[in-house]
Each structure stands twice: as C-alpha cells, then as structure tokens.
Amino acid sequence: MATMNMVRAINSALDVMLGRDPDVLIFGEDVGYFGGVFRVTDGLAERHGVARCFDAPISEGGIVATAIGMGAYGLRPVVEIQFADYILPAYDQLVSEAARLRYRSGGEFWAPITVRSPYGGGIFGGQTHSSSPEAIFAHVSGLKTVIPSNPYDAKGLLIAAIEDDDPVIFLEPKRIYNGPFDGRFDRPVSNWAQHPASEVPEGYYTVPLGKAAIARHGAAVTVLAYGTMVHVALSAVEESGIDAEVIDLRSIVPLDLDSILQSVRKTRRCVIVHEASRFAGFGAELSALVQERCFYHLEAPIERVAGWDTPYPHAFERDYFLGPDRVVVAMQRTLKG
Amino acid sequence: MSNWPPLRFHVPVPAVRPGDSPDFSHIVVPPAGSTRRPDVLAAEPDLRDMPYGLVRVLDDEGGAVGPWDPGLSPSELLRGLRAMMLTRAFDSRMFQSHRQGKSSFYMTSTGEEAVGAATSMVLGRDDMCFPTYRMVSYLMARDYPLLDLINQIFSNADDPLKGRQLPILYSARKYGFYSLSGNVGSRFGHAVGWAMASAYKGDHKIAISFIGEGTTAEGDFHEALTFASVYRAPVILCVTNNQWAISSFQGIAGGNETTFAARAIGYGLPGLRVDGNDFLAVHAATRWAADRARSNGGATLIEFFTYRVAGHSTSDDPTRYRPADEAAHWPLGDPVDRLKTHLIGLGDWSDAQHEELEAAVRQAVRAAAKSGEAVGTLGQSKPDTSEIFEDVYKEADWRIVEQRREMGC
Numbered sequence: 001m002a003t004m005n006m007v008r009a010i011n012s013a014l015d016v017m018l019g020r021d022p023d024v025l026i027f028g029e030d031v032g033y034f035g036g037v038f039r040v041t042d043g044l045a046e047r048h049g050v051a052r053c054f055d056a057p058i059s060e061g062g063i064v065a066t067a068i069g070m071g072a073y074g075l076r077p078v079v080e081i082q083f084a085d086y087i088l089p090a091y092d093q094l095v096s097e098a099a100r101l102r103y104r105s106g107g108e109f110w111a112p113i114t115v116r117s118p119y120g121g122g123i124f125g126g127q128t129h130s131s132s133p134e135a136i137f138a139h140v141s142g143l144k145t146v147i148p149s150n151p152y153d154a155k156g157l158l159i160a161a162i163e164d165d166d167p168v169i170f171l172e173p174k175r176i177y178n179g180p181f182d183g184r185f186d187r188p189v190s191n192w193a194q195h196p197a198s199e200v201p202e203g204y205y206t207v208p209l210g211k212a213a214i215a216r217h218g219a220a221v222t223v224l225a226y227g228t229m230v231h232v233a234l235s236a237v238e239e240s241g242i243d244a245e246v247i248d249l250r251s252i253v254p255l256d257l258d259s260i261l262q263s264v265r266k267t268r269r270c271v272i273v274h275e276a277s278r279f280a281g282f283g284a285e286l287s288a289l290v291q292e293r294c295f296y297h298l299e300a301p302i303e304r305v306a307g308w309d310t311p312y313p314h315a316f317e318r319d320y321f322l323g324p325d326r327v328v329v330a331m332q333r334t335l336k337g
Numbered sequence: 338m339s340n341w342p343p344l345r346f347h348v349p350v351p352a353v354r355p356g357d358s359p360d361f362s363h364i365v366v367p368p369a370g371s372t373r374r375p376d377v378l379a380a381e382p383d384l385r386d387m388p389y390g391l392v393r394v395l396d397d398e399g400g401a402v403g404p405w406d407p408g409l410s411p412s413e414l415l416r417g418l419r420a421m422m423l424t425r426a427f428d429s430r431m432f433q434s435h436r437q438g439k440s441s442f443y444m445t446s447t448g449e450e451a452v453g454a455a456t457s458m459v460l461g462r463d464d465m466c467f468p469t470y471r472m473v474s475y476l477m478a479r480d481y482p483l484l485d486l487i488n489q490i491f492s493n494a495d496d497p498l499k500g501r502q503l504p505i506l507y508s509a510r511k512y513g514f515y516s517l518s519g520n521v522g523s524r525f526g527h528a529v530g531w532a533m534a535s536a537y538k539g540d541h542k543i544a545i546s547f548i549g550e551g552t553t554a555e556g557d558f559h560e561a562l563t564f565a566s567v568y569r570a571p572v573i574l575c576v577t578n579n580q581w582a583i584s585s586f587q588g589i590a591g592g593n594e595t596t597f598a599a600r601a602i603g604y605g606l607p608g609l610r611v612d613g614n615d616f617l618a619v620h621a622a623t624r625w626a627a628d629r630a631r632s633n634g635g636a637t638l639i640e641f642f643t644y645r646v647a648g649h650s651t652s653d654d655p656t657r658y659r660p661a662d663e664a665a666h667w668p669l670g671d672p673v674d675r676l677k678t679h680l681i682g683l684g685d686w687s688d689a690q691h692e693e694l695e696a697a698v699r700q701a702v703r704a705a706a707k708s709g710e711a712v713g714t715l716g717q718s719k720p721d722t723s724e725i726f727e728d729v730y731k732e733a734d735w736r737i738v739e740q741r742r743e744m745g746c
Contacts, residue, residue, distance in 0.1 A: 051537060057567060059563060061526070061556055061557065062560030062561065062563060062564050065524075065525070065526025065529070065530060065557065065561065065564075066529055066533060066564050067530060068526075069527035069528060069530020069533070069534065069544075070530040070531065070537075071530075072531055073530070073531045073535065075534045077530075089556070093523060096518060096520045097518065097520075097527070100518070102728045102730075102731070103501055104498065104501055104502050104506070104516055105516035106497055106499045107727075108508050108510040108516060109515065110731070144730075165731040166730050166731055254734040
C-alpha cells in the first residue's frame with residue numbers, strides 16, 4: 001500500500017485502467033506530454049504511448065463531442081476539461097447529446113464517457129478558475145456526477161466511473177489535490193501523507209457510485225457535504241465539539257438517499273454544506289428531499305451553508321471561501337431549534 | 338476630424354423575395370465533366386481549386402461525362418433511382434398524413450434525395466452515418482423497413498424509439514444510421530470521434546456526417562473540422578447546401594462570401610464542391626472521399642450543392658420568404674428526373690418502366706402506411722407508458738424507480 005495524494009491517486013486510477021482495458025484512452029488540453037496543468041496525467045503518455053493519452057485542441061465542445069463518438073463506437077474515453085469553469089462550451093454536448101443518447105435512441109447507442117475536471121475555489125483562481133458547477137449537471141437526467149473528498153475514494157470512484165456505461169462528470173476538488181483543506185487560511189496546510197485515506201492500493205479496486213461514506217459518526221446533527229467541504233465540516237465539528245455525523249456524499253447523482261435519511265432520522269437535525277452558490281444549488285435539492293421525507297423527525301429547520309450568490313471574487317478569496325466558522329454557526333442554530 | 342467615410346453596417350439579403358421573379362443568375366454552373374478529378378491521395382495543397390469548382394457528371398442531355406463518371410452498372414443506378422423515388426413517395430404520403438393529424442411533425446427531403454441515396458450506396462454496412470433529418474433516402478437505399486419509420490412517425494405502440502423522439506429523428510444502428518437530435522450540428526464531432534475510434538482500434542470502418550449549410554455557423558462544425566484535421570480521422574464531413582436554413586438564405590451563414598466547401602482550406606482538408614442533384618456526381622465524390630479515408634488519407638469536406646424544394650418542415654410556409662415558384666427555376670434540375678433521363682439514354686429504362694416503378698413505390702408506401710395506421714396514429718396508440726422511465730441510465734436509480742411507481746406503470 002502506498003501513500004498518495006489525490007493527484008497521484010487519480011493518476012494511479014488512470015494508469016491502472018490504461019493497463020487493464022485497451023478501450024480506455026485519455027485526452028484533453030495539455031494532458032499528453034506535459035501531464036496536465038495539475039500533473040494528474042503525468043507519465044501516462046510515456047508509459048502507455050501517445051495514442052492512449054494525448055493532447056487535444058483548446059475546444060471543450062470538440063473534446064466532449066469526440067469522446068461521445070468514441071463512446072458510441074465502443075471505447076471508454078476519459079477526457080479532461082482543464083478547469084470546470086471551462087466546461088460550459090461543452091454543456092450542449094453533455095446535456096443534449098451524452099445525457100440523452102441512450103434514451104433517445106431507444107437504447108441503440110450510449111456514451112460511456114468520463115469527463116474529469118478540477119473544480120472549486122481556494123487556489124486564488126478568481127472567477128474563471130474556481131467554479132462549482134455540479135448542480136447544473138445534477139439537474140440533467142442521464143448524467144452522473146461524482147465528487148471525491150480523499151485520495152482513496154478518488155481512485156476507486158474514478159475507476160468505477162470509467163467502467164460505468166453512463167456518462168459521468170467527475171469533479172476533482174483541486175484545493176485538496178495535495179492535502180486536506182479545512183477552510184482555515186490561518187493554519188499551515190497539511191498534506192495527505194498524515195491522513196488515513198492517503199493509503200491507496202497500487203492496483204485495481206473500485207468505490208461504487210451512489211454509496212455515501214460516513215466521514216464521522218455522531219448523534220447531534222447530520223452534516224451533508226462533498227469534496228473539500230467534507231474537510232471543512234469535520235473541522236467545524238472538531239472546533240465546536242458538537243457531536244455531529246458528517247456524511248460524505250461522494251456522488252450527488254446517483255445520490256445515496258438511504259444513508260442521508262437514516263442519519264437525519266437519527267440525529268433529527270440537518271446542515272447542508274457546499275462551495276457552490278446557495279440559490280438553486282444542490283443543497284436546495286438535498287434540503288427538499290430531507291424535508292419531504294424526514295419532516296416529522298426534524299427538531300429544527302434544515303440549514304444550508306453555501307457560497308455566496310456572486311461570481312467568485314479574486315481578491316476576496318479568503319473572505320469568500322467557506323470556512324468552518326459558518327458551519328459551526330449553522331450547527332448551533334439547529335441545536336437551538 | 339477623420340477623413341474616413343462613415344462605416345456601413347451590412348446585412349446580406351437574398352436576390353429575390355416573394356412576388357419577385359426567381360433569379361439564380363449569380364450561380365455559376367460549370368459544364369458537366371469540366372472539373373478535374375485528382376488522385377485520391379493527392380496532397381491537400383494540390384487540391385485548393387476543388388472547393389471552387391463543381392463536380393458534375395450528368396450533362397443537360399442526361400449523358401455521363403468527364404473524369405468523375407463512377408461507371409455504375411445499370412442495376413446500381415436503378416437501385417439509386419428506386420431509393421430516391423421511394424423517398425419522394427414516402428415524403429408525400431407522410432406530409433399528407435401530418436395534415437390529416439396522424440403525426441405531430443414531418444420534414445421532407447424533396448430535391449435532395451440524391452445526397453442520401455448515393456452516399457448510402459458508397460458507404461458499407463459497418464460504416465456509420467451521422468445524418469441530418471433530411472436523410473431518409475440513406476435508409477431507403479438500405480431497404481430499412483418502411484413500417485418502422487412510419488411507426489415512429491405515428492408515435493404508435495410499435496415505435497422503434499419507444500415514443501421518445503420526434504418523428505423523423507430516427508436511429509437505426511443496424512443500418513449504420515446514428516441517433517438524430519434536434520440540435521443541429523452537435524453530431525458532427527461524434528462522427529469524427531467515431532472515426533478516430535475506428536482508426537485507434539485498427540479497424541476498417543469509416544464515418545460520414547451531414548449538416549446543412551446554415552449549421553456551418555455553429556461552433557460544432559469548426560470543432561469537428563479541427564479534430565478531423567488534427568487526428569486525420571477517417572471521416573467524410575458533408576455540408577448539404579440546400580440554400581435555405583428555415584427562412585434564412587445561405588448568405589446568412591456566410592455563403593455569399595465564399596463556398597462552404599472552401600471552409601476546408603483553413604483546416605488543411607480537401608474540400609469538394611459537388612452538384613447535389615446529380616446522383617452520379619454525389620456517388621463519385623463520396624467514393625473519392627471514402628477511398629481517401631480508407632487509405633489513411635484523412636478527412637474530406639464535401640459541399641453538396643442542392644435546393645430545398647419544400648418547406649423546412651410541416652410547420653413552415655416557404656412562400657412567406659421566397660418566390661413560390663423558385664424551385665422550378667433551380668438551375669441544377671431535379672435529381673430524380675436527371676437520373677431517369679440518364680438511364681433512358683443508356684437504353685436501360687423507359688418512361689413506361691418509370692411509371693411502373695412510381696406506382697410500385699407508391700403502393701409500397703401505401704401498404705406500409707396502412708399497416709402503421711392499423712397499429713395506430715398519433716394519440717390513438719403509443720408504446721407502454723413505462724418506456725418513459727427506461728434507458729435514462731443503464732440501470733434506474735431510486736428517483737426513476739419511485740417516479741415510475743408514482744405514475745403507476
């Protein structure tokens with residue numbers, strides 16, 4: 001067992017799949033010789049050849065369209081969109097084509113593609129390198145959206161995504177590529193080496209899509225989170241001493257509703273945390289689901305802690321990025337409720 | 338103070354509008370046989386005149402002339418003729434059926450039948466066509482069951498696409514016909530990816546894809562050409578220039594400035610401009626591009642120069658934006674009439690035989706339509722309601738399962 005950060009774990013997933021399945025190939029902007037701007041595909045072209053991992057034109061729509069055609073042929077392409085902010089030129093391809101191909105063709109064609117993209121804030125990327133677009137994909141029937149929070153899950157979920165016969169958007173929280181980040185800019189950044197989830201098997205394994213993890217067991221309140229926000233939530237729990245149960249959703253589509261409901265029915269309180277803007281964010285869906293199905297168990301209103309409803313402001317990154325303090329306040333409010 | 342004159346804003350307009358006399362004097366039609374036929378593996382720099390020519394084989398008397406004559410046998414020519422005539426009979430009947438309330442929508446390909454029929458005959462069964470909605474002749478040339486098309490058009494219980502698609506947005510994998518969508522152009526890149534996959538696997542399959550001239554303004558067109566060029570994909574990318582994108586004439590897509598075939602030059606791809614109403618020219622140009630693709634020569638962009646005789650769809654009235662009799666003045670004639678004249682000139686066909694075939698295809702369509710009507714027309718019959726919830730994902734998640742239960746199916 002090796003210790004890996006998330007970048008290495010994702011690289012390992014790709015390496016394993018290139019080795020196992022000749023129908024897997026990887027392409028995207030700068031992913032070939034250079035190994036990607038975040039080095040996620042480092043060494044793959046060298047090890048597996050340029051036909052297996054290659055550079056693409058700066059054309060997100062073209063990358064996804066080409067991948068869909070390859071998928072329809074029978075390959076399992078994995079493409080990288082360099083930043084999730086740039087995924088919008090490919091939105092029509094993902095929504096109108098990839099998501100509906102199986103449905104509209106009566107099951108004759110489908111697109112088993114995986115679209116990887118680093119997402120989220122916390123790296124001083126400003127409003128063009130910090131977006132969290134998961135809700136716009138969650139809303140689209142036919143797509144799956146996966147967001148890991150640690151190296152072990154990242155590798156296992158990515159392998160599962162590549163093997164999945166539906167199109168999967170795999171959003172990588174780039175702020176935690178190299179180490180968990182709890183939203184505290186005033187503390188030294190830790191790295192994955194000290195974290196148990198950095199123990200990552202070298203070989204093949206999967207983490208199934210649609211199965212949440214309980215990141216921390218607790219009884220006072222349920223905190224629903226994914227990606228970097230799992231670490232923010234855990235930090236909030238630690239700092240506040242509140243006995244919260246933190247659920248790491250891992251994938252928002254498919255969503256592990258059972259784990260959510262089971263936890264909320266036990267704790268009777270729910271706080272939802274995500275980086276993306278609050279209004280019509282994925283938290284709204286989570287809140288509605290919990291309200292619809294746990295109303296008579298709830299002892300307090302459901303709380304949502306989310307990004308502000310503004311574009312991501314560059315100079316204000318540390319004011320904007322959601323930290324544990326806001327989660328603590330939300331948890332305390334539910335406990336008073 | 339500047340001495341420059343005030344700038345002028347330019348909006349292209351067609352030569353004529355309703356009430357005017359049709360005028361195609363701006364269209365230069367070179368004599369049949371006058372455009373050269375380069376070697377299929379000629380280097381792209383040696384092909385840059387081709388997008389400005391017009392590949393034509395059939396002359397005004399119906400003779401086949403020049404270097405592009407594909408030398409097809411009478412039986413192949415007849416097969417193409419039948420596919421085109423079947424398409425026309427089918428369109429006529431389905432248009433009428435829509436007016437009778439038997440379907441929600443229809444689009445005819447009148448005047449463009451040669452494009453689908455001839456390309457279909459060049460491509461093999463294992464190849465894949467990424468079509469437009471005006472390509473039913475591609476399926477007709479492959480003997481796709483008429484009843485299946487009609488069942489989809491009527492959205493009835495036997496609809497092969499299970500009631501999920503508009504009529505005419507077909508999918509026929511076994512016939513090498515990729516799933517259609519209403520978003521124009523979005524499958525152009527799929528064709529490139531599919532062809533790249535074939536090359537990646539070391540297979541022998543190639544892809545062909547079609548868009549209308551209006552769709553060349555979409556980003557998908559340029560993205561597809563870039564990828565096709567960069568990775569030398571074995572794909573034939575076709576622009577069916579039928580002069581009209583709903584009510585917008587081809588100048589709105591940039592057609593007044595250069596030819597659509599000439600878009601190829603900026604991508605380092607060969608561009609062919611072809612008389613789309615000439616079955617032999619369409620066949621020959623497609624064969625050229627297919628041979629080039631199969632020889633690892635990469636992609637070709639073909640502009641099929643034709644005319645959309647009918648309205649855009651059953652929801653369109655073309656007399657609102659162009660002279661009502663414009664189609665009759667189209668300088669490249671009618672593809673069915675031209676192939677018929679050619680066959681008669683060869684001594685392999687006669688007016689009597691033609692009439693007989695016309696009656697036969699009409700009868701085949703009538704019989705299929707009756708069978709479709711027996712299954713049901715729009716609103717009288719539909720696939721099982723549970724089909725709403727199938728094929729969203731390979732396996733349904735809890736949302737689909739719950740909602741299906743809620744609907745009670």
